[in-house]
Amino acid sequence: MKNLISQFSGWLDTRVEITSRGIAHRAGRRSFLSRAGWALVGGTVLPMLPFDTFGGAAMARGFGEPEELPEDCEYWRYCSLHGGLCSHCGGTVTQCPPGSTPSKVAWVGTCRNPNDNKDYLVSYNDCCGTGGCETDGCSRQEGDMPGYRMGLASESSWCLANTDNSIHCTLAIVVGLAE
Amino acid sequence: MTQKLAFGLLLFTSLVSRAALAQDEPSHPPFEFETPTALAAIAPGPNVFVNSQGWDKASAIKVYGADDLAFKGTMAAGLQAHSAISRDGQTAYYASNFQARMVRGPRTDVLTVFDIPTLSVREEIVLPTQIAQYTTNQSLTRLSADERFLFIQNSTPATSVTVVDLAASSFAVEVPTPGCFGIYPTLAGSGFSTICADGAFMSVTLDETGKTFTTSRGTPVFDPNEDPLYLTFDRYEGDLYFITYSGAIVHLSDEGGTVKLVETIPSFGADLNWAPGGYNPFTINEAHGVLFMAMKEIEEPGAHYHASSEIWAYDLKARKLLFRSQGKGLSSVFVSDAETPLLYSLSLQEDEIVLYEAIPEAQFALRRKAATTGTGFAAVIDMAPGAE
Numbered sequence: 001m002k003n004l005i006s007q008f009s010g011w012l013d014t015r016v017e018i019t020s021r022g023i024a025h026r027a028g029r030r031s032f033l034s035r036a037g038w039a040l041v042g043g044t045v046l047p048m049l050p051f052d053t054f055g056g057a058a059m060a061r062g063f064g065e066p067e068e069l070p071e072d073c074e075y076w077r078y079c080s081l082h083g084g085l086c087s088h089c090g091g092t093v094t095q096c097p098p099g100s101t102p103s104k105v106a107w108v109g110t111c112r113n114p115n116d117n118k119d120y121l122v123s124y125n126d127c128c129g130t131g132g133c134e135t136d137g138c139s140r141q142e143g144d145m146p147g148y149r150m151g152l153a154s155e156s157s158w159c160l161a162n163t164d165n166s167i168h169c170t171l172a173i174v175v176g177l178a179e
Numbered sequence: 180m181t182q183k184l185a186f187g188l189l190l191f192t193s194l195v196s197r198a199a200l201a202q203d204e205p206s207h208p209p210f211e212f213e214t215p216t217a218l219a220a221i222a223p224g225p226n227v228f229v230n231s232q233g234w235d236k237a238s239a240i241k242v243y244g245a246d247d248l249a250f251k252g253t254m255a256a257g258l259q260a261h262s263a264i265s266r267d268g269q270t271a272y273y274a275s276n277f278q279a280r281m282v283r284g285p286r287t288d289v290l291t292v293f294d295i296p297t298l299s300v301r302e303e304i305v306l307p308t309q310i311a312q313y314t315t316n317q318s319l320t321r322l323s324a325d326e327r328f329l330f331i332q333n334s335t336p337a338t339s340v341t342v343v344d345l346a347a348s349s350f351a352v353e354v355p356t357p358g359c360f361g362i363y364p365t366l367a368g369s370g371f372s373t374i375c376a377d378g379a380f381m382s383v384t385l386d387e388t389g390k391t392f393t394t395s396r397g398t399p400v401f402d403p404n405e406d407p408l409y410l411t412f413d414r415y416e417g418d419l420y421f422i423t424y425s426g427a428i429v430h431l432s433d434e435g436g437t438v439k440l441v442e443t444i445p446s447f448g449a450d451l452n453w454a455p456g457g458y459n460p461f462t463i464n465e466a467h468g469v470l471f472m473a474m475k476e477i478e479e480p481g482a483h484y485h486a487s488s489e490i491w492a493y494d495l496k497a498r499k500l501l502f503r504s505q506g507k508g509l510s511s512v513f514v515s516d517a518e519t520p521l522l523y524s525l526s527l528q529e530d531e532i533v534l535y536e537a538i539p540e541a542q543f544a545l546r547r548k549a550a551t552t553g554t555g556f557a558a559v560i561d562m563a564p565g566a567e
Contacts, residue, residue, distance in 0.1 A: 079481075105336055129282065129283050130282050130283070131235055131281070131282040140479075141481040141482075141483075141484065142480045142481035143480070143481065144481060144483070144484075145403060145407050146360055146361070146374070146408070146409065146410045147311065147313060147360030147361070147410070148358065148359055148360040148361065148373075148374045148375055148376050148403070149376055149403060149407075150334065150358075150360070153313075153360075155313055155314040155484070156311070156312065156313045156334060156336065157234075157259065157312035157313070158336075159312070160311075160312045160334060160335060160336060161335060161336065163283075164278070164282065164283035164284070165258075165276070165278055165286055166235070166278060166281070166282035166283065167234065167235075
């Protein structure tokens with residue numbers, strides 16, 4: 001979640017797009033998300049978090065994804081995104097801009113890839129430690145829950161465990177299959 | 180000849196005008212030169228407080244006249260601040276974090292205590308560096324019922340609550356609340372409850388020193404997998420009320436040291452395909468037992484924080500939908516507990532606070548009375564409970 005004050009107008013614009021999008025929502029997703037939430041809130045030691053292992057590199061490309069990922073909020077891997085994409089700030093969808101650092105922890109969404117009809121885990125890491133990128137954001141937040149399921153809480157800053165806490169932009173990293 | 184006459188007339192008129200001006204000049208008082216000063220205090224009268232949270236700039240509690248939304252001034256602090264107001268409306272508590280070099284460097288978390296009449300800093304209390312960097316919500320910083328302690332939500336992202344001893348102006352204790360979030364003070368004394376991941380509440384009771392505490396845990400009162408609770412709460416007739424993402428009303432009792440379910444009232448909007456939307460989307464008027472909910476037509480999943488377009492009035496006793504009032508871009512609502520309720524709404528979209536009068540004789544329809552723009556990223560409206 002990045003630059004909230006400068007983004008809320010962008011999110012509201014995005015609402016119009018959201019109402020017309022047609023990505024399926026499945027009953028099974030919520031039950032998976034609840035398990036993911038438990039894994040997070042039950043673990044109070046950061047290295048236990050499943051999202052601390054990617055080391056800043058993209059680990060997967062969902063079947064059918066183009067080399068250059070679309071930036072439209074409707075794109076499938078942004079189903080729970082809440083923030084401005086780092087590809088608008090000098091980085092890419094999966095890489096932080098130079099001079100910033102990926103957050104050590106993140107919230108996670110489960111998004112359906114329409115190309116292979118499978119659900120993927122998407123880790124929404126913030127990039128931290130710098131500022132000044134003014135960009136519109138996306139606010140889809142599918143599967144979001146308040147902080148009592150912290151691993152699903154997109155209203156939290158996720159730079160909170162980094163040495164430098166400022167939020168710059170947000171990544172959308174596919175970290176695995178949800179099944 | 181005609182040209183000469185016209186010129187003569189013009190000259191005469193000009194001379195008369197100059198003579199008249201010359202006669203006026205002595206009546207001007209000498210210019211009084213100015214020096215910069217500051218107003219000593221805000222205008223008297225009840226206030227409404229809006230937490231305008233800064234994520235890349237200073238956060239500020241904005242103060243408005245409760246009856247007309249006249250802007251009176253601000254109380255500013257650091258990033259991602261959470262606020263609480265004392266019962267007598269004299270003191271504001273603002274918990275925030277500061278990074279040494281704005282976007283990097285060591286972080287200091289501070290509770291800034293403001294004197295509301297003068298909008299000036301009364302004291303600062305440095306706290307452990309773990310205050311939740313989270314979209315502002317009324318449940319993230321609360322005073323104990325006896326106002327002896329302040330409770331502040333932490334997240335590292337492991338969750339806990341910092342207890343501040345206000346009498347000693349110091350940090351008292353950190354209460355671990357793993358997997359729980361939100362602070363709901365007890366009606367009396369120095370305790371609070373918090374929502375946990377399994378749908379139960381954990382309750383915490385502090386001793387007189389605030390240094391030690393006991394905890395208890397109730398049974399689940401909602402199913403987070405099926406229909407999560409918003410963090411927002413209100414009290415009515417002493418009990419706790421919450422709403423779910425679908426608009427169900429969850430009535431709880433925290434009497435006796437644990438939080439128990441009294442009943443769940445099904446959503447009154449679901450059949451019409453409407454659900455709540457916003458950050459603090461409901462509020463209850465105590466005098467009439469009327470719950471107001473910001474509502475929008477149901478959208479795709481994930482739209483629970485998106486703006487609402489109407490405010491619905493619902494009679495908690497009669498279990499009856501009373502009235503649907505129009506709004507615009509609604510993100511938060513707050514109603515006073517008075518016989519003639521004043522309702523305030525915030526809109527991120529419109530960047531404004533709006534004041535409505537709820538009319539009991541007209542099914543609590545809302546009549547717009549005033550509006551002021553410039554609220555910023557604001558999701559929490561507060562009034563001093565003693566001033567409502």
